[in-house]
Amino acid sequence: MTALTVVALLAMIVWWSASSWPQQHPGWVAVEQAGWMAGIVSAALGAVSAAAAVLALRADRPAARPQPMLKKKLVQVGRVPPAASWLQDRRRCFDLQSMAKPNPGMGVQILAGMGGVGKTQLAAQLVRHLVERRRLDLVVWVVATNQDAIVTRYAEAARVVGLAETGDAPTDGATRLLSWLAHTDRRWLIVLDNLDNPADATGWWPPTSATGHTVVTSRVRDDVWTSDTRAVTQVGLFQPEEAIAYLRSAVVDPGRQEGAAELAADLGYLPIALAQAAAYIRERRLTCVSYRHELADRRTCLRELFPDATALPDEHAARLDATWSLSIEAVDRLEPAGVATPILHVAALLDPHAMPIDLFTSSATLAHLTSAAARCEMVTPNQVMRTLQNLHRYHLVELDVAAGLIRMHALVQRAARDNVDANRLQGAGIAAADALLQTWPDSECESDTTAALRANVTALHHQTDSLLHTSRLHPVLVRAGISLGGTGLVAAATDYFRSLSKLASDHLGRDHLDTLEARREAARWLGRAGDVAGAADALVTLLSDQLRVLGPDDPLTLVTRNNLAVWRGAAGDATGAANDFSELLADQVRLLGEDHSQTLTTRNNLAYQRGQTGDTVGAAQAFAELLADFVRVLGPDNPQTLIARSNLARFQGLSGDIGGAIDGFSRLLPDVRRILGPGHIDTLGTRENLAYFRSHAGELSEATSALAEVLKDRLRIFGPDHPQTLTNRLRLACCRGMAGDPAGASTDLAELLRDQIRVLGPDHPDTLVTRREVICWQDRDGGPFEVAGDLQEVLQDMLRVLGPHHLETAFTRRMLARVRAGAEDRAGASEILAEYDSGDARFGGSSGE
Numbered sequence: 001m002t003a004l005t006v007v008a009l010l011a012m013i014v015w016w017s018a019s020s021w022p023q024q025h026p027g028w029v030a031v032e033q034a035g036w037m038a039g040i041v042s043a044a045l046g047a048v049s050a051a052a053a054v055l056a057l058r059a060d061r062p063a064a065r066p067q068p069m070l071k072k073k074l075v076q077v078g079r080v081p082p083a084a085s086w087l088q089d090r091r092r093c094f095d096l097q098s099m100a101k102p103n104p105g106m107g108v109q110i111l112a113g114m115g116g117v118g119k120t121q122l123a124a125q126l127v128r129h130l131v132e133r134r135r136l137d138l139v140v141w142v143v144a145t146n147q148d149a150i151v152t153r154y155a156e157a158a159r160v161v162g163l164a165e166t167g168d169a170p171t172d173g174a175t176r177l178l179s180w181l182a183h184t185d186r187r188w189l190i191v192l193d194n195l196d197n198p199a200d201a202t203g204w205w206p207p208t209s210a211t212g213h214t215v216v217t218s219r220v221r222d223d224v225w226t227s228d229t230r231a232v233t234q235v236g237l238f239q240p241e242e243a244i245a246y247l248r249s250a251v252v253d254p255g256r257q258e259g260a261a262e263l264a265a266d267l268g269y270l271p272i273a274l275a276q277a278a279a280y281i282r283e284r285r286l287t288c289v290s291y292r293h294e295l296a297d298r299r300t301c302l303r304e305l306f307p308d309a310t311a312l313p314d315e316h317a318a319r320l321d322a323t324w325s326l327s328i329e330a331v332d333r334l335e336p337a338g339v340a341t342p343i344l345h346v347a348a349l350l351d352p353h354a355m356p357i358d359l360f361t362s363s364a365t366l367a368h369l370t371s372a373a374a375r376c377e378m379v380t381p382n383q384v385m386r387t388l389q390n391l392h393r394y395h396l397v398e399l400d401v402a403a404g405l406i407r408m409h410a411l412v413q414r415a416a417r418d419n420v421d422a423n424r425l426q427g428a429g430i431a432a433a434d435a436l437l438q439t440w441p442d443s444e445c446e447s448d449t450t451a452a453l454r455a456n457v458t459a460l461h462h463q464t465d466s467l468l469h470t471s472r473l474h475p476v477l478v479r480a481g482i483s484l485g486g487t488g489l490v491a492a493a494t495d496y497f498r499s500l501s502k503l504a505s506d507h508l509g510r511d512h513l514d515t516l517e518a519r520r521e522a523a524r525w526l527g528r529a530g531d532v533a534g535a536a537d538a539l540v541t542l543l544s545d546q547l548r549v550l551g552p553d554d555p556l557t558l559v560t561r562n563n564l565a566v567w568r569g570a571a572g573d574a575t576g577a578a579n580d581f582s583e584l585l586a587d588q589v590r591l592l593g594e595d596h597s598q599t600l601t602t603r604n605n606l607a608y609q610r611g612q613t614g615d616t617v618g619a620a621q622a623f624a625e626l627l628a629d630f631v632r633v634l635g636p637d638n639p640q641t642l643i644a645r646s647n648l649a650r651f652q653g654l655s656g657d658i659g660g661a662i663d664g665f666s667r668l669l670p671d672v673r674r675i676l677g678p679g680h681i682d683t684l685g686t687r688e689n690l691a692y693f694r695s696h697a698g699e700l701s702e703a704t705s706a707l708a709e710v711l712k713d714r715l716r717i718f719g720p721d722h723p724q725t726l727t728n729r730l731r732l733a734c735c736r737g738m739a740g741d742p743a744g745a746s747t748d749l750a751e752l753l754r755d756q757i758r759v760l761g762p763d764h765p766d767t768l769v770t771r772r773e774v775i776c777w778q779d780r781d782g783g784p785f786e787v788a789g790d791l792q793e794v795l796q797d798m799l800r801v802l803g804p805h806h807l808e809t810a811f812t813r814r815m816l817a818r819v820r821a822g823a824e825d826r827a828g829a830s831e832i833l834a835e836y837d838s839g840d841a842r843f844g845g846s847s848g849e
Contacts, residue, residue, distance in 0.1 A: 074131060077157040078141030080191075081124045084275065084314040086249040088242045090122060107208035110225045111217045113235035114395035114409065115323040116272030119217035122235060123191050126215060130189065138188040144195040144216075150204050154178065174204065182207035192216045196330065196394070198224060219327055221393045237269040246271075250278035251288065259288035266295055268410050276306040276320050279313040298463070301418045302411070321415050327394040328416075334390045336383040342372035343387055345428040346435075347397065347408050348416035351459040354452040355406040357399075359435045360384050368431030372424065405452070417463070429464040430474075436460070437476040440483070450487060454480050473504055473514040481521060488722030490529040490760075497522035511549045513556070516542065520560055523567075528723070530764030532571040532801070539564040553591055555598075558584065562602060565609075570765070574612040574805050581606035595633045597640065600626070604644060612807055616655035623648035637675050639682070642668065646686065653693045662697060665690035679717050681724065684710055688724075692731055700739040707732040721759045723766065726752065730770055734777075742780040749774045763801050765808065768794060772812055791816040 111119045130136050138161065142153040154174030158164040163180055164173035181188055190206045195218045206214045208229055218225075225232050238246065243264035248257050267273040281291050295305055303321040312319065331340040346365060347355060359365060361381040369379040388406065392399035398407040417425065440453055457480040461468055468474040477500060485493030501518035508515055519542050527535030543564060546557045561584050569577030581602055588599040603626050611619030627648055630641040649664025665686055672683045688710045695703035711732055714725040729752045737745025753774055756767040775790045795816055798809040 074134075074136060074139065075160060076139045076141070077160050078139075078143070078153055078191075080127050080139065080141050081120055081315060083124065083128070084118075084121050086246055087121065087125075088238065088246055088271075090118070090125075090242070107206070107212075108214045108216060108225075108227075108230040110230055110232045111215065111235050112221060112225065112232055112395075113219070114412075115219050115327060116270050116320065117235050117237060118271040119235045120193055121271075123193060123215050123217050127189065127191065135187060136189055137186040139191070140188070141191045142193060144192040144200060146197070147200040147204065150174075150192065150200060154204065178204070178207060181212055182209060184209075185211055188212040190214045194218070196220055196327070219395050221395060224393055238264075238271055238274070240264065240269060243267075243269040243271075243274055246274050247278060247288065250275065251281055253282075256281060256285075256287040259292055263288045263292050263295075266292055270320075270409065270411055272316065272323060273320050273411055275313050276316065279307045279311065280305060283307060283311060302414050303418065320411065321418060324396060324412055324415060327396055331387070331390045331394050331396065334387075336373075336375075336379065336387060338373040338375070339369055339379060339383060339387045340391055342369050342424075342428065343384070343391065344396065344416045345372070345420050345424060346432050347406065348413040348420075349425075349429055349432050349460050349463045351452070351455040352408050352410045352413055353455070354448075355408070355456060356439060356449065356452055357385075357388070357401070357404050357406055358439050359432070359456070360388065360406070362435040362438045364431050364434035364438055368427060372427065425464070429460060429468065432456075432460050433468055433474045433476045437474075437479060440476075440479055450483055454483055472508065472512070473500070473518070478517065478521065481525075485525045485528060488718055488725070490525050490723065493525035494522060494529050497525060511545065516546060516549070516556065520563065524563060527567045527570060530761045530767070532567050532765070536564060536567040536571055539567060553587070555592075558588060558591070558598065562598070562605065566605060569609045569612060571801075571803055571806075573803055574609050578606060578609040578613065581609060595629070597634065600630060600633065600640065603629075604640075604647065608647060611651045611654065613805065614807070614810070616651050620648060620651040620655050620657075623651060637671070639676070642672055642675065642682065646682070646689070650689065653696070658693055658697050661693040662690065665693065679713070681718070684714055684717075685724065688728055688731065692735075695735045695738060700735060704732065704735045704739055707735055721755070723760065726756055726759065727766060730766070730773065734773060737777050737780070742777050745777040746774070746780075749777055763797065765802060765806075768798050768801065769808055771797075772808075772815070776815070788816065788819050791819060 111122055113119050127136075127139055127141070131139070138157075140153060140157045142150055144150050151170050151174045154177045155164060155168070155170035155172075158173035158177040158180075159166065159168075161177075161180075163176040181190075188209075188211065190212070192201060192214065195201055195216050198218070198220060201216075206212065216225075237243075240261075244261045247260040247264055251257050251260065263277070264274065267277060277291060277295075280286070281288065286294075291305075294300055301321070303319060306319045306321070307313070309319065318325075328341060328344065332338060334340070343360060346360070346368070350359070361384050366379050366381070366384070369375075369384070370377075373379065388397065388399050391397045396408070396412060400407070420428070436453055436457055441449065457476055461477065468477060481493055481496040481500060484490075484496055497518050501515055501522055504512060504515040504518050519538070523535045523538035523542060526538060539560060543557070543560045546554065546560055550557050561580065565577045565580035565584065568580060585599065585602045585606060588596065588602055592599050603622075607619050607622035607626060610622060623644055627641070627644045630638065630644045634641050645664065645668050649661045649668065652664060653661025669683075669686050669690060672680065672686050676683050688707065691703045691706035691710065694706070707728065711725070711728045714722065714728050718725055729748065733745045733748035733752065736748065749770060753767070753770045756764065756770055760767050772791065772794045775787060775794065779787045791812065795809070795812045798806065798812055802809050804810075
């Protein structure tokens with residue numbers, strides 16, 4: 001029975017009594033009747049009051065309890081963290097006002113980000129922003145580390161606002177609070193700080209309300225929060241200017257602030273790292289520069305570079321090195337259990353900016369993860385991807401599936417490395433190196449993938465030091481250097497292998513096989529960088545050491561003899577190179593047999609040098625015979641067979657059979673496209689050679705267009721500084737000049753020469769050729785140049801670099817003689833120019849290196 005029903009019944013009794021009594025007792029006087037009626041009414045009202053009180057006690061308490069505290073002032077439950085010292089105002093990155101005024105139906109604002117980026121401070125800044133503007137009646141701050149913490153804080157808030165009493169169960173109080181929040185007209189804000197397990201809030205989410213709002217801070221990635229009632233703001237690192245401003249303020253002493261910008265970058269602009277580093281600097285009276293030196297010392301653990309737990313700034317709960325431990329433990333508990341930590345150990349050794357996902361699904365990594373996680377069955381690629389998604393979810397890595405890359409903050413990497421013993425670290429390093437080698441593409445086209453792989457090798461080598469060359473150099477170190485050169489960075493490849501050979505000599509010894517191999521590669525790329533004489537000298541010294549250590553018949557000794565002959569020929573001594581190849585061929589036939597691939601390569605190089613001496617007809621005949629053996633031994637689709645076909649077509653053209661060259665390259669092109677792919681360096685070379693010989697057949701317009709298309713593809717695949725891109729530009733410029741645009745040719749060649757000097761150096765053979773062509777086409781364009789004098793200077797440099805017998809030297813000498821004899825006979829120069837084989841038209845090279 002409700003209170004209203006009781007009141008109604010009592011009222012009816014009073015009315016009946018008042019109306020019937022006078023009729024039954026007419027002798028009563030009016031005064032007595034009035035007194036009697038007053039007593040009846042008083043008794044009735046007392047009964048009503050008592051009944052109402054009893055019913056109120058039995059009814060739900062919130063319906064009857066006043067809420068005076070919400071009427072008079074702001075009520076705050078839970079402690080809002082104070083503003084951090086030297087707080088950076090990040091309101092320009094996050095619109096606090098719009099966050100405080102949610103869209104209709106948008107009840108929750110999620111602040112997501114990795115540990116230490118300042119999510120809690122941003123939430124506290126939002127609370128202060130609203131309180132200062134008197135836009136709140138109730139604030140409840142919950143440290144949402146688990147569900148019990150959430151329910152307990154809700155129950156406390158219910159007691160404070162009068163919805164529950166001390167003896168009530170926490171769940172009852174929490175339920176009443178959420179029910180009241182759904183209907184009150186009071187302005188409220190609930191903050192769930194550090195809600196890193198969203199399941200803890202299941203059943204306890206504050207309601208969507210026109211007068212209330214919920215803010216969540218979490219390390220969990222934004223895609224977990226997807227909902228039409230939740231808005232996600234990704235909280236990232238400081239901007240560089242914010243980080244620098246913070247350090248300069250927090251270090252305090254101006255004399256210790258030098259190097260703040262560099263230190264901010266070293267710390268990855270991570271707010272918690274900056275705060276704790278600044279506290280350490282103040283405590284130890286260091287400078288930013290001296291702290292950077294300590295930070296760079298990989299022998300120092302991260303925990304040694306920050307204050308101890310009793311001196312942490314801004315009420316930090318943990319030091320930086322422990323900031324991510326809870327996240328790591330949470331991920332490791334998820335299925336597949338135990339795989340996350342060994343994945344982090346591998347990732348901690350690689351480039352933080354771009355790790356290819358394929359590295360983590362390679363057979364080498366899968367085997368390592370299986371062993372490290374002590375699993376009975378092999379870890380699968382699907383399990384790895386699930387674990388990477390979990391790590392991404394907790395902001396321990398950033399998984400970019402579209403780009404096929406993983407990123408990881410450098411300090412998270414360092415914390416992971418600090419928490420693994422040397423044996424596990426070595427296992428992770430070897431697995432990473434093996435995975436890099438397995439992932440490397442066969443084609444050496446410059447791309448984001450090859451650049452990322454090289455960056456990862458560099459990072460791995462830096463982090464592991466001697467772990468990659470305990471008893472020998474890991475092959476991935478050699479592969480990375482070859483990739484540098486193969487993508488056109490020949491000078492960088494030279495420097496790389498010089499450093500690697502010194503490292504190998506220091507760790508393994510001067511006579512170790514890997515040391516000798518690194519020296520051979522250094523000489524190889526030195527020659528390709530333009531110092532052909534230096535390459536030959538280096539190989540002479542290397543050959544002497546190999547004869548002493550390995551003997552004359554060792555396969556590696558034979559390879560070095562081959563390389564030495566190649567660079568002697570490139571240095572201009574084609575006759576001497578041909579003799580060297582003849583002697584090498586005899587030894588290879590004796591030791592390896594006539595059909596060995598190295599024997600066939602030497603026959604290829606011998607025929608090439610024969611052509612370089614001027615016997616182009618003999619070279620073409622030799623390649624025709626060699627091609628039959630390549631097809632018989634290696635098959636028609638072997639890359640070496642394709643090289644032989646290219647060399648045959650080239651020397652047919654150089655011997656005057658332009659039609660044979662065009663036919664040979666035309667038939668070769670579909671095969672290289674099918675076997676090597678359309679973007680392979682040799683496919684592009686075949687297209688270029690075909691266009692070049694068509695230009696000599698008079699098809700200038702078609703050839704110019706074809707060379708322009710090849711150049712476009714080279715720029716896209718290899719970039720502007722690749723040697724063959726530069727050669728392509730040379731041929732295109734000359735072809736345009738021959739087609740009737742000498743001014744355009746002159747301009748293009750002048751620009752090319754500047755780039756070649758920058759990339760290849762002034763003495764590179766290609767640079768010398770372009771110098772000659774600049775002179776010729778500027779002369780044809782009517783430029784005010786002393787043609788004979790300029791050609792004489794080029795000839796002297798070619799004699800010094802290439803020698804007197806090199807084809808380019810001989811061609812320049814003939815051109816100079818024609819100019820002198822014909823008093824600037826431009827027609828004669830044009831005739832010689834039409835005969836010119838600009839560049840080497842390399843197709844895998846003739847060297848067989």
